[in-house]
Amino acid sequence: MASEPYLYSAPALILIVTVMLVPLVIGISYAFRDMTLLDPFSGGFIGLDHFRAIAKDKTFWLALKNTVYWTGYSVALQFLFGLILALLLDKPFYGRGLAQALCFLPWAVPSFLSGLNWAMLFNPVVGPIPHWLYGLGLMSAPDNLLSSPTHAMWGPIIANVWWGIPFFAITLLAALQSIPRDLYEAAAIDGATPFQRFRSITLPFLAPTIAITVMLRTVWIANFADLIVVMTNGGPADRTQIVASYIFTQAFRRLDFGYASAIAMVLLALLLVYSMLIVLLRQTLLRER
Amino acid sequence: MTRPKRLVATVAHRAAILCYVVFALFPLFWLLKVSVTPNDLLYSEGVRLWPSRTVFDHFDFVLRHSDFPLFFRNSMIVSLSTAFIVTILASLGGYAMSRFTFRGKFWIVGLMLLTQMFPLVMLIAPIFKILSPLGLTNSLSGLILVYVAFNVPFATFLMQSFFDGIPKDLEEAAMIDGATRFMAFRQIILPLTLPGMAATLGFVFTAAWSELLFALMLISGVDASTFPVGLLSFVSKFSVDFGQMMAAGVLALIPACLFFFFIQRYLVQGLTAGAVKG
Incomplete structure (x- = not known):
């Protein structure tokens, strides 16, 4: 039967189209309309007014800068520590299964709970971290990092790194385990040092996985507002506001759906440009090889 | 590799794994610790690793x-x-x-x-x-x-x-x-x-x-x-x-x-x- 594959995939497709694509299109139309929830007379088309407002919105520009900072450090640190963990777990040792399960456990912790958990650790009243930082001389008094106007962003970043290391470790471990072992043996017989083996066998084999996970993860983390909403709600004074949490604030607290959708479109456009740049970069690199 | 060198590498490897396990579990351990700490000790023993007395009052209240x-x-x-x-x-x-x-x-x-x-x-x-x-x-x-x-x-x-x-x-x-x-x-x-x-x-x-x-x-x-x-x-x-x-x-x-x-x-x-x- 020719219609069979369509029958099998129809229920999933119908849901995706009605609950994701239709709202996406409607959301795009909101960006050009005056749309607030509590005002029954709103809904008229206002052209590009929202986008003009965004261009002048200082909070938006701050949030954009914060998004780059938050995404850059989160991805870099998650990747670095995830790679080290994957390399450590790739070696067989007694108790590896248990160690692996325990190291991956943060991934299972619901994101809102990781946020609350870390907010508590940073709290000087019940958490140990301010006292440790004070003891190490990194802080002049045991204060809450999350209310620091200069370093507050590191609170959500650390929570995000804790939560996201397992993701990179799992994907990289899967890639590591697919590298043929005899390559390493041959290299060792030829007298290659461990570092040389890492550079000329491990890295080239991992490169495709690294490229794709880093790219997808960057997009995902740039959109990931949960930790910030839970831990700081964008504060103090929007210092930890990223674009995704700013969209949520506009829609959820101010109920300004039009403006929220306009910002979302800008974010979407920026992410598309980013993805395209990465794809182009990858192709040029592959061609040069 | 010579034997002592290999031993050092093994110890370093296990120590690194241990660091990761501790880092992964510590926040959850603290979550558990605060949940069983009685209120009167919560502030006075804020940074102690385990309270001198544990209670299940919080669970009782929540449930x-x-x-x-x-x-x-x-x-x-x-x-x-x-x-x-x-x-x-x-x-x-x-x-x-x-x-x-x-x-x-x-x-x-x-x-x-x-x-x-x-x-x-x-x-x-x-x-x-x-x-x-x-x-x-x-x-x-x-x-x-x-x-x-x-x-x-x-x-x-x-x-x-x-x-x-x-x-x-x-x-x-x-x-x-x-x-x-x-x-x-x-x-x-x-x-x-x-x-x-x-x-x-x-x-x-x-x-x-x-x-x-x-x-x-x-x-x-x-x-x-x-x-x-x-x-x-x-x-x-x-x-x-x-x-x-x-x-x-x-x-x-x-x-x-x-x-x-x-x-x-x-x-x-x-x-x-x-x-x-x-």
Whole structure:
């Protein structure tokens, strides 16, 4: 039967189209309309007014800068520590299964709970971290990092790194385990040092996985507002506001759906440009090889 | 390598692993510690690793005098229904993706990838506007509908990877013996993918159990609040009682951890197939 594959995939497709694509299109139309929830007379088309407002919105520009900072450090640190963990777990040792399960456990912790958990650790009243930082001389008094106007962003970043290391470790471990072992043996017989083996066998084999996970993860983390909403709600004074949490604030607290959708479109456009740049970069690199 | 050098390398390796384990577990240990610390010791023994006296008062309060059992029940209903519905839909869809080549398949895959790329916060306002006249805001069924749609694309890719691992000859043999394809699918292929379906169930359950932003937007009453919404309103409503908050946190952690140990074996395959989801 020719219609069979369509029958099998129809229920999933119908849901995706009605609950994701239709709202996406409607959301795009909101960006050009005056749309607030509590005002029954709103809904008229206002052209590009929202986008003009965004261009002048200082909070938006701050949030954009914060998004780059938050995404850059989160991805870099998650990747670095995830790679080290994957390399450590790739070696067989007694108790590896248990160690692996325990190291991956943060991934299972619901994101809102990781946020609350870390907010508590940073709290000087019940958490140990301010006292440790004070003891190490990194802080002049045991204060809450999350209310620091200069370093507050590191609170959500650390929570995000804790939560996201397992993701990179799992994907990289899967890639590591697919590298043929005899390559390493041959290299060792030829007298290659461990570092040389890492550079000329491990890295080239991992490169495709690294490229794709880093790219997808960057997009995902740039959109990931949960930790910030839970831990700081964008504060103090929007210092930890990223674009995704700013969209949520506009829609959820101010109920300004039009403006929220306009910002979302800008974010979407920026992410598309980013993805395209990465794809182009990858192709040029592959061609040069 | 010489023997002492090898010994040093082994010790360094185990020490590094230990660092990771401690880093991964410490926040959860602190969560547990605060949840069993009596209030009078919470502030005086703030940085001690374990309180000099432990009590279960916070758990008692949370379980008997708060709305958390209701939130827990709501979250269970939402997460389990989402997980079961998604697993069924994704098994059907994944089977089609794995076994057939058909017109429009390329576009369907592209569409599903697209849904994994754009910021979901973008959908918060329109979904609220669509669901509200249908009476689906402030209701568990509305939340289930939204969660099912969000999780279906990833779950379909995951199920497809499991079906790809099963040889095609199996159902072809059954069809030569006169079975319809659906019979072959149901009686031969599905039983073989049960572990894969269990993994999908676990992934989707965890995702639905953790979802916060859409639940915050779509639910405003206590009756339909899920656990994350209840916990956050608990934080903002009262002067924060850390003990009770963390006792509630431990409750939220239990199902997530159970499902984690259940799906742990499939993590590598799952995250590689989806590659996008956290």
